[in-house]
Amino acid sequence: MRLWTGTTASGLATWALPFVLGLAVLERDLTAAGLGLALAARTAGFLGAVAIGGVLADRHSRRAVVLWSALAAAVSAPLLAAGLGRSLLLMAGAALLAGAGQGACRPAFQALAAEVVEPARRQQANAAMTLAVRASTLMGPSLAALLAAVLDIKALLLGIGALWLVAALVPGRGAKTLPAGADAESRTPQRASFRREFMEGVQEARRHPWFVAGLGALTAVIATGYSATGVALPLISRDRYDTEAVLAAATTAYAVGALAGALVIARWRPRSQGWSALAGLAVYGLAPLSLTLPVHPAVIVAAYTVAGLGIELFNVPWFTATQREIAPDKLARVSSLDFLLSYGLAPLGLALIAPAITTFGAQPVLLTCALICFLAPAAAALAPTARHFTRTPTPPGSPGV
Known part of the structure; x- marks a missing residue:
């Protein structure tokens, strides 16, 4: 707690x-x-x-x-x-x-x-934490606006x-986790450089094909689909529908979908956890896809709801698998690599999307981003061990993770 x-x-x-x-x-x-x-x-x-x-x-x-x-x-x-x-x-x-x-x-x-x-209990714990963050995102604007009044x-x-x-x-203290076979005295001698220790985390990540493939897919979705909808949704809400209501409704729907996804994944244990998670990531492509045609606003709201649901069906198993499969003494470094790539390329995507829309038009850019959102997780699902997000394939006939 x-x-x-x-x-x-x-x-x-x-x-x-x-x-x-x-x-x-x-x-x-x-x-x-x-x-x-x-x-x-x-x-x-x-x-x-x-x-x-x-x-x-x-x-x-x-x-x-x-x-x-x-x-x-x-x-x-x-x-x-x-x-x-x-x-x-x-x-x-x-x-x-x-x-x-x-x-x-x-x-x-x-x-x-x-x-x-x-x-x-880690999957439930990760779901509880993401549930709290999504609830804050959903209720936060109203609360902040009320506080701003006083x-x-x-x-x-x-x-x-x-x-x-x-x-x-x-937060609680936790306990420092040492590498297998290490003792307290093994930490005190000369330390390797920061660069070398970070590269050890990179090497650990490369030992897990599912992680490398999944991180590549996540980075592609955030850098294209997330960035495209972040830039295009306000423009389309204003220019096509002549109202800010579509922007507000779609953003709220995404948060509601994410809340629902966190609730579902807190208890759901799919047989092929990795494939299910990557499928959830892929449905984010519905968000930019819904913006390509002059559809009823309800279609956009529904697409964003499903996108929010899918992103949490990916996030929670992804975090849980990382905590389970990565060597405990390298977990923070591998997690930092995750955040560095997935979040680090997002500003680049945001910076490039607007000029691309100006040059090529919104529809081809959004269609391209949607296609990348669909194909990147599909390609990641082909990686060895991606089906269950485990280092070694699950033996035939065994229950899913």
């Missing part, structure tokens, strides 16, 4: 920052250019820290990495409040610090979950800092 509370607080704080900064733009405390700079700085901080955080979480106590990285993110909140309307440079630096804290936290939390939760933007930023304090102080 303590781990769930800390993870939920970090997820809510991560989601809330861009939303609150967006409110600052509406209140004219921040310009649109300033918002873009702050969010870019946060992304840079995340990408710069996630690999380092993975190495540190495997090198030291995962609980300590969560503590110090979340405290760094907490410190960024008053700095953001101090810079709001006064110093864009201070805000950019604070956003960089916030992203670094967030990036270092993610692989550490992922590895800490494997230490705290017994293997038989609190100013600086107070909301301090509230984000308080959430990071919860993420820092509440």
